[in-house]
Amino acid sequence: MSIQLGAALTAQRTAHHLSQADLATQLQVSPQTVADWETNRRQPALAALVKLSQVLAVPVQDLVGIRSPQPTKRHWWHPFAWNATEKIVPWYASGHQRAEVAIAMLIQLLADVPSDQTELRAILADHYQRIMAQVTSVPYVLQSLELQVAGCLHRTHYQFAPADEQAFARLLALSHIRGSLT
Missing domain, CATH: 1.10.260.40 (lambda repressor-like DNA-binding domains)
Incomplete structure (x- = not known):
C-alpha cells in the first residue's frame, strides 16, 4: 500500500x-x-x-488523502439486512479498502493516545507499518493488534477513553470478513 x-x-x-x-x-x-x-x-x-x-x-x-470511514446505515427492509447495524465497509470489501480504513483509524487512535503510553503507541505504530508494508492480510494484522493491545492494557492498567474504545472496536471489526462491522 x-x-x-x-x-x-x-x-x-x-x-x-x-x-x-x-x-x-x-x-x-x-x-x-x-x-x-x-x-x-x-x-x-x-x-x-x-x-x-x-x-x-x-x-x-x-x-x-485517506478519509475516515463514514458508516452507512443498513435498513431493516434491505433484502440482505441480516444485521441492521451500521457498516464501516461491506463484507466483500477489498484488502486495499480495508487497509485504507484501518490506516485512517490507526492514525486517529495514535493521535488520541497520550504520549506517556509508549508501549501502546509502539504497538499501534508497528501494526500501521505492517499494513503499509502489506506483509500479510489486514484481518490477520488486526487480530495480532487485538492480542497485543489487550496484553498492553492489562500490563499498564491504561483504559481507552470511551470514544477511543469505540473506535478501537470498530477498527478490530475490520478483521471480520463476513459478519457485523459495528
Whole structure:
C-alpha cells in the first residue's frame, strides 16, 4: 500500500511559508527526509505523520488523502439486512479498502493516545507499518493488534477513553470478513 503524501505535503508546507529545512527543524528530521516525503521516495512513520499534522495544523487524513470511514446505515427492509447495524465497509470489501480504513483509524487512535503510553503507541505504530508494508492480510494484522493491545492494557492498567474504545472496536471489526462491522 502506498500513501502519496508528496503533493499535499508540499502544498501545506508552502501555504505555511515554510522551507523544507524549516519544516525539518520543527519535525527534528533532516531536510533530505522532508524532500524524500515530498517526492514520494519515502513514507513517514506513523508518529511522523501525526507530528506533521500538528505542525501544519491539518488533519492527518487530509494530509495523506485517506478519509475516515463514514458508516452507512443498513435498513431493516434491505433484502440482505441480516444485521441492521451500521457498516464501516461491506463484507466483500477489498484488502486495499480495508487497509485504507484501518490506516485512517490507526492514525486517529495514535493521535488520541497520550504520549506517556509508549508501549501502546509502539504497538499501534508497528501494526500501521505492517499494513503499509502489506506483509500479510489486514484481518490477520488486526487480530495480532487485538492480542497485543489487550496484553498492553492489562500490563499498564491504561483504559481507552470511551470514544477511543469505540473506535478501537470498530477498527478490530475490520478483521471480520463476513459478519457485523459495528
